[in-house]
Amino acid sequence: MTYADFMNAPKRRDRAATRSALLDAARRRFAEHGFDGTGVREIAADAGVDATLIFRYFGSKKDLFDAALTAEVPEGLGEKDAGPVEFADALLKEVVLGDRAGDGGEHPLLLMLRSAGRPEVRARLHEEVCDRYLADMAARFDGEDAELRAELVGALLLGMGVMRAVVGSPVLPDADPEKVRARVAAMVAALET
Amino acid sequence: MTYADFMNAPKRRDRAATRSALLDAARRRFAEHGFDGTGVREIAADAGVDATLIFRYFGSKKDLFDAALTAEVPEGLGEKDAGPVEFADALLKEVVLGDRAGDGGEHPLLLMLRSAGRPEVRARLHEEVCDRYLADMAARFDGEDAELRAELVGALLLGMGVMRAVVGSPVLPDADPEKVRARVAAMVAALET
């Protein structure tokens, strides 16, 4: 059923592969059911190993969650001197329209939203969104209220992610990506004084 | 400590008052820690009563959660023949800028986001957002791609709520409401073909 299952060859012992399988299963489970809705036994079953290994390799369920989030960050987004419209477009492609077949299918940011009940997760979400994205966005706005305008762009992009990943609205996935990009660009452009 | 505590008068027996205290405590707890992060004993302790009464009055924890969400819906939002800009402004005041001192301090929609790990909550969120708000919004757009444009407005408003209630960004609460309304109006207006 799971990936590790049809690897039912003699079941070689491979620390790295097991760790990776656990991380992958954790990402999927956490992405779908959130932190509280996911048990370590379910993750281990998906990965095809014993639940004990989670604690051996990661220390605790929370540490596994953190590791699953920290996994990979694309990093190289947006040119340094691009305007807000181009920057928003780059973020749009990465966070909202991105495919991400590797993970649970969602951007780590949207993955965190399924666990928004945990204060630590919200703290990390706050840090990531504000320090990482909004500050960068605000720097690309000229004139007054740059922070407010950056916040609105961030809200639009985050809201689109929530619409797709949490609310489950079928509009965005079914829409023509080029039309979406054009509409979003128009909205962001409306913020340039 | 809680409301019911300084009502430490002889502790009259009042079904309606107890039910109401439980509902209120539940709203606060669920709003802050989500469904999974909240225990029935905590809710009961906040309300100053025994946890058993939750099951007697509501049946189950899940039923209490549903009752806490269904609580009160303002209903009368937006004139029937207003355009998308006016409608978005009305929603903005209700969902994002609304004070709501009565509940846990948040709109039920944002309250649900803290429990987004539960599939049933997402289903209800989907139903509420799509059928209740987006359909209404789409009807106010002329021309093609009305659904997509309504979705983008919804994403912006929902994203603003997420920014404040989940991410915890200080920008929106600190900003001048009139400036916020003006900026949002500009973004929505940019969608009118």
Added chain:
DNA sequence: GTCGTAAGTCATCGATCGATGACAAAGACT
């Protein structure tokens, strides 16, 4: 005042959860 019904409390169950330590077995190294 008495009595019955409804409101509140107590003890406890069964399941599930994260986590631990002892044990078995496979691969590596000499």
Added chain:
DNA sequence: AGTCTTTGTCATCGATCGATGACTTACGAC
């Protein structure tokens, strides 16, 4: 081949959770 380290498994603990049923106490009808 023999040993030792690493990898995986099993049994189980202690806490917590939602939920149930029996018991106690207050209020209101008469």
